[in-house]
Amino acid sequence: MTDFGYSINTSSRMNLDDFDKESFDKLAEMEPDVRKCMACGSCTASCTAGKFHETSLRSAILALQNGQEGKAIDFLKGCMLCGKCTMVCPRGINTRHLILSILKVYGTK
């Protein structure tokens, strides 16, 4: 193929109809703090694993709300539960339990 010096990205369009309300409600029941997140990104900024691998609770929650469950799990697979995000969260979210709950609800199928 001719190299034009640019390429076409795969579409990043999302389908909000993919949002699985039932699972999200289940998650919110396990850890109600998921609804508290204001996506400030403190957790991502402080993440130990994030230095080596794209790990982000903020992005995971957003991905879940956008119906991209696989992507959400990928954002959390590298988590070592060190707890730094809990310490920095301005909303006092129990981030570690939230991560475990997301993995439980969406990761084991």
Added chain:
Amino acid sequence: MILTILTTAVDSIADQEVIDRIPSGYSNFVIPFVVGMVFILIYLLVGFIRILNHIPWEDKKKFLISLITPATILKNIKDIIFDCLLHVKIWKRKPLLGYMHSSIAFGWFMLIVLGHIEVALFVPKHFGSISEGALFYPIFYRFFVWVNPAHETLRSNLLFFLMDFFLLYVLSGIALAMFKRIKSIALGMKHTTKPSLPDRIALYCLWLIFPLRLLAESFTADLSGGSFLTVPMNFLFKNFFGNSLNFMPTWWAYSIVLGLFFVAMPFSRYMHIVTEVLLILFRNAGLKVRKPRKGLAEAEIYACSSCGLCLDACPMNIQKKNLKYSSVYFIRFLRRHNTKKINEIAQKCLMCGKCYALCPVSVDSPAIRQAQRATFNNCLPYDYGYLAKAADTGLANNYGDDGGKQPEVMYFAGCMSHLVPVIIESMKKIFKEAGIDYVFADEDGGICCGRPLLLAGRTEAAGEVMESNKKMIEDSGCKFLVLSCPICYKVFNEEYNLKGIKIIHHTQLIDRLIDTGRLEVTKSDGSFVYHDPCDLGRGSGIYEEPRHILSGIGELKKASKERDESICCGGSLGSLTLDYKDRGEITQGSIESLLAEKPREIATACPLCFKTFGDKAPVPVKDIAQIVCEHLAQKQEDKIYSEPGIPIAPEKESFAR
């Protein structure tokens, strides 16, 4: 002929101090007791085999070897006497409670032993073969014998005295136990457990056993002998009732209550009486909890006496609503296989280890909780493909290009310390001041130590993280690993098995540096209180070094609860489900305890405690390294140290532990 036989018989009877009043050694009233006894013995045997069956082969081997190792045998005997009979652990913390418990346990034990001695001394034929009449062994000795008034001896009187003495001893304990049910605070317990139905049945039986024994023995005291307690009571009863008709009913009642107690025992908390012995043997053999309900864990569960000392110990119980998450109820639900409740409680706990430290039976409930968490968290997906890269890049950057001798000291700050840069800055200054050449393993970001994963029950994931760290440390060729975070310290010590590498917490290092004169601090007029971090104090047994450092800098004040009773800061990574608000309550309670003597500053040695207290305490919170840095003496000249390593005196080869 017949006459001679008769006269010799009479002579021999006259020679004996005690004669079988009922030669067969049997009466119907013993049936309830025998039924209960047979039931409990069969139950115990089956239970023991079940537990052994669930223990993996390597643990079984360890257990058997421990049973024939002389040192372990001695320790077993010592522990059984001190813990099961005398209850030294309770005595040390709550003397009145200790007296109550040891009077019942040790007193009852002595009554049983003395009873057997009486049988052996006075009616020895029951120890012999069946043909000589040993079919029935007179457990209820006082019922079956008659004391020859013509042949009173000192030894029988001594035994009578001892029996009455120990009966009184037990009765005093029972009286205290009854009083405790009404007003537990009088014996030093703010909260006490709610007994379940089988607990109640067994409890009331236990309360009745000894008063009934006193009555029964008093009714027969004129025949079978007695001492300062039973003889006067016998005199009173005889004159009061005017006959001995109450003789049989009391012995029947005594036997029934005993039998009922034995039947209720397996379903009640009183299984701890026997299980504790097994638990001591297992513990001294070095066995570890692997599964939350089987094998060793089952022994732990049944060894729980449901005393409720963990209720007052638990930091969560500053709020009454959290009482239900205490270890005692966790164990109770485990016994009942109530999985929903078990999981709920297992996730709530802070894993601070205080209930374990204060438990009179040392039931390792944090370990059971961790095993329980593994049952539902171990299967969660993870992907640590980046670990190899992380270990490489992390270290390579720090070795620099000098190519000289590799430093013997490695400093691993840990995730949490990176949230508290002042600890890292202070440590850098201290290393420089003391002239220690070191490599900073995770200056540019490292990976987690693995303990948070372990605590969450993700054993496999933790294994990968730990393997990666281990490789990084061993490849570096360091001899000392200095840590700033107690969470890391505990896991490096217990799980990593780093050969030839000494693991040191920075408090130990600083203490050593000050002792050897490599660091000089000035005394100030400040005052400190030291907060024992859970994983450093209870978890790793380091209490002295931090206090030693602080007392060299200023006045060291006491917290209302400290050392192994120290209250968790509330930030613990152990709890999975405790929310922000409840944690805040615990933090407040802990701060209150620390400020009991109005210190000017709170000192701690854990970045997590530092962070947690930092926002809430009304006085400054500082890490020990930070305090030391603030009080470093001005050096006269720049000293050059010939040895850039850590000074360790030969006799102090190993750091505390």
